[in-house]
Amino acid sequence: MSDNKSLLTIKDVYASIEEKQIIKGFDLDIKPGEVHAIMGPNGAGKSTMGYVLSGREGYEVDSGTITFDGKDLLEMEIEERAAAGLFLAFQYPVEIPGVSNLEFLKASVDAIREANGEEPITSSELLKQAKEACKQVNLPLAFLKRGVNEGFSGGEKKRNELMQMLLLKPRLCILDETDSGLDIDALQMVAEGVNSQRSPDRSFIVVTHYQRLLDYIKPDFVHVLADGKIVKSGDASLALELESQGYAWLETHKDEEIEG
Amino acid sequence: MSEWLESAISRGQKIDDWLNPKRSRALELLSTTKWPTRKTEAWRYTPLRAIQSTKATQLDVVSDLTPLAIADLSAIELVFKNGKLDKSQLSDTLPTGLTVTLGSELAAAQQSQAVADFSEVKPDRHLFGLVNDALAQDVVIVNVEAGVKIEQPVRISSLLSQGAESHTRVQVTLGEGAELAVIEDVQAEGETLNTAFVEYFVSPKAHLEHYRFALQTGTNVSVGGCHFNMLDHSTMHSTIVAFGSDLSRLDTDIIHSGEFVDAKLNAIYLLDNNELFDLHATVEHAMPNGTTEENVRCIVGGRAKAVFNGRIHIHRDAQKTLAELNNRNLLVSKTAEINTKPELEIYADDVRCAHGATSAEVDKQALYYLQTRGIDRAQANVILNFGFINELIDLMPNKVLAEWIRPIIRARFSTMKVN
Numbered sequence: 216m217s218d219n220k221s222l223l224t225i226k227d228v229y230a231s232i233e234e235k236q237i238i239k240g241f242d243l244d245i246k247p248g249e250v251h252a253i254m255g256p257n258g259a260g261k262s263t264m265g266y267v268l269s270g271r272e273g274y275e276v277d278s279g280t281i282t283f284d285g286k287d288l289l290e291m292e293i294e295e296r297a298a299a300g301l302f303l304a305f306q307y308p309v310e311i312p313g314v315s316n317l318e319f320l321k322a323s324v325d326a327i328r329e330a331n332g333e334e335p336i337t338s339s340e341l342l343k344q345a346k347e348a349c350k351q352v353n354l355p356l357a358f359l360k361r362g363v364n365e366g367f368s369g370g371e372k373k374r375n376e377l378m379q380m381l382l383l384k385p386r387l388c389i390l391d392e393t394d395s396g397l398d399i400d401a402l403q404m405v406a407e408g409v410n411s412q413r414s415p416d417r418s419f420i421v422v423t424h425y426q427r428l429l430d431y432i433k434p435d436f437v438h439v440l441a442d443g444k445i446v447k448s449g450d451a452s453l454a455l456e457l458e459s460q461g462y463a464w465l466e467t468h469k470d471e472e473i474e475g
Numbered sequence: 476m477s478e479w480l481e482s483a484i485s486r487g488q489k490i491d492d493w494l495n496p497k498r499s500r501a502l503e504l505l506s507t508t509k510w511p512t513r514k515t516e517a518w519r520y521t522p523l524r525a526i527q528s529t530k531a532t533q534l535d536v537v538s539d540l541t542p543l544a545i546a547d548l549s550a551i552e553l554v555f556k557n558g559k560l561d562k563s564q565l566s567d568t569l570p571t572g573l574t575v576t577l578g579s580e581l582a583a584a585q586q587s588q589a590v591a592d593f594s595e596v597k598p599d600r601h602l603f604g605l606v607n608d609a610l611a612q613d614v615v616i617v618n619v620e621a622g623v624k625i626e627q628p629v630r631i632s633s634l635l636s637q638g639a640e641s642h643t644r645v646q647v648t649l650g651e652g653a654e655l656a657v658i659e660d661v662q663a664e665g666e667t668l669n670t671a672f673v674e675y676f677v678s679p680k681a682h683l684e685h686y687r688f689a690l691q692t693g694t695n696v697s698v699g700g701c702h703f704n705m706l707d708h709s710t711m712h713s714t715i716v717a718f719g720s721d722l723s724r725l726d727t728d729i730i731h732s733g734e735f736v737d738a739k740l741n742a743i744y745l746l747d748n749n750e751l752f753d754l755h756a757t758v759e760h761a762m763p764n765g766t767t768e769e770n771v772r773c774i775v776g777g778r779a780k781a782v783f784n785g786r787i788h789i790h791r792d793a794q795k796t797l798a799e800l801n802n803r804n805l806l807v808s809k810t811a812e813i814n815t816k817p818e819l820e821i822y823a824d825d826v827r828c829a830h831g832a833t834s835a836e837v838d839k840q841a842l843y844y845l846q847t848r849g850i851d852r853a854q855a856n857v858i859l860n861f862g863f864i865n866e867l868i869d870l871m872p873n874k875v876l877a878e879w880i881r882p883i884i885r886a887r888f889s890t891m892k893v894n
Contacts, residue, residue, distance in 0.1 A: 269847050272839070297849035309844045313862030313869070322858060323848035330849065362862070379848065 228279030239443035255440035298330030300386030304376040311363035348381040394428040406431030426458035487609030501608030525722040531668035540634040550630035558641030560613035572623030578614040603698040611644035621650030628656035637665035649681035656684035671699040685713040707733030715742040719750025731765035746779035753782035760793040775811040
């Protein structure tokens with residue numbers, strides 16, 4: 216149930232891509248410091264929800280409300296959402312040749328600082344913070360000089376996303392299948408990065424297909440998304456249950472709605 | 476025939492010097508050349524009215540012109556002022572193995588070689604190349620002896636003062652295994668006209684690093700060329716950076732005259748206002764086992780017009796050729812125009828040849844990505860467009876030049892009219 220302490224409140228949201236409705240009555244309430252895992256089969260709308268929250272063009276909200284930190288998120292531009300503290304770690308981060316990672320980080324950190332009435336960061340301070348962040352996610356420092364994600368492996372791209380998260384210090388991080396395509400070492404690295412950022416005023420939405428990531432990032436709540444809405448919510452044990460049963464049971468329990 | 480061309484011919488006819496044999500040939504060819512119109516394929520998108528209406532004329536040397544300083548660059552300066560070589564700018568002590576001499580001052584044997592070489596790389600089809608043949612006053616011969624590697628680049632600057640017309644010509648010869656970097660640039664103030672042609676003779680195993688900066692804008696008219704004759708196992712890496720002007724046209728010819736030649740050409744152009752820049756790049760694969768890679772990128776804003784014609788001709792005997800031509804164009808305004816035409820002519824059967832030309836707006840996914848990191852749309856556009864150009868700046872072998880040109884391009888980009 217939402218109250219005025221909620222960081223994010225999603226109420227009965229329906230959303231479409233190219234007139235095809237993907238999200239069908241989505242409800243979620245997240246308080247500061249909570250970690251929510253959203254699981255579900257392919258095609259359930261897991262990534263779509265991340266794009267809707269970030270404000271991606273073409274993802275139309277047909278009805279419902281989304282409130283972020285007391286403000287109407289749907290009225291905000293993509294960059295305003297970022298400045299307000301919303302961060303989406305992409306499943307497939309885009310490559311931007313010719314724009315160095317460091318240059319990109321500077322533009323990003325400065326934009327967010329400016330939006331919050333702060334002075335731009337000095338280049339030396341940024342470099343210092345970026346180096347620390349690289350170290351934390353085990354990304355070689357040389358990657359700061361390379362084009363954004365250019366020629367990075369899948370795992371390196373994911374680590375680069377986390378590196379940005381460490382620098383931008385968002386209030387809500389949405390990790391969109393950050394675990395996909397990672398080996399166990401990389402997975403642990405990602406989890407450590409996330410865990411290091413857990414704090415009473417920072418919340419996470421961890422979107423994943425598999426339970427495995429949740430061995431390392433302990434969620435407070437687990438939600439099962441099917442056909443565009445949350446059909447089941449519970450605590451961390453729900454993830455284990457899903458792991459043993461798969462998602463097939465969703466078919467038989469389709470009509471059942473359980474509130475967590 | 477145009478009045479302008481008639482005047483050029485009549486001026487050429489009055490010159491009498493060591494180049495007479497080649498000049499008279501050029502004059503003869505010019506007298507039968509038709510002035511290009513919209514129906515002339517090589518000039519289809521590039522109208523010549525700016526030449527016909529220019530008030531620029533051949534002036535006396537203006538002494539207060541100085542080449543634009545390039546921070547931290549130590550170069551051997553070769554300076555033309557309104558078409559005349561300023562000998563006072565040339566260092567008295569050149570590195571061993573390098574000579575820079577006015578053609579008129581060469582010893583007899585070398586002079587006859589220079590006459591023989593003159594206009595041998597540059598194809599006769601270049602109308603303004605013929606004009607340059609006829610009107611170039613101070614032809615300069617640069618020579619690097621076999622096996623010599625010259626550390627300092629040679630910088631050929633053509634400076635023009637308001638109202639000036641200039642025709643500069645340089646021949647550069649690299650002996651076997653020699654290495655040299657050459658920077659060509661033009662600086663023009665106000666209404667000016669120049670033709671600047673350089674011919675390169677690159678001997679076996681020699682390496683040429685080449686730059687041409689055509690950053691002149693406004694009412695300047697520039698028509699020029701860089702022509703490269705490449706022998707066995709020679710290599711070249713060329714970077715062209717251009718803004719546009721009333722009329723700015725560059726023709727490049729890379730001729731694989733030997734086997735196992737490796738040629739790279741990267742071109743960047745950024746056009747704004749009513750500017751025009753036209754690059755006609757031709758590659759002749761006359762011999763087997765050659766490699767060519769061309770990357771041409773332009774950003775066009777305002778009401779500017781970009782023209783690119785990339786011709787790769789693979790002759791029948793040029794087996795095992797690898798040739799790639801990539802042209803990417805970005806329009807940042809609705810009134811900007813891009814005309815791009817790849818032309819592949821392949822007569823050999825065992826070759827790999829690829830081309831791609833795209834005209835696009837910025838990548839929407841990349842734009843979205845930057846926005847999710849707090850960067851607003853306008854700034855994200857700037858970052859992405861600049862990145863598109865920056866990729867090629869990163870590839871410039873001379874890092875001093877890269878760091879010099881990068882802020883210049885960035886400054887121009889930031890003032891470009893996006894709409």
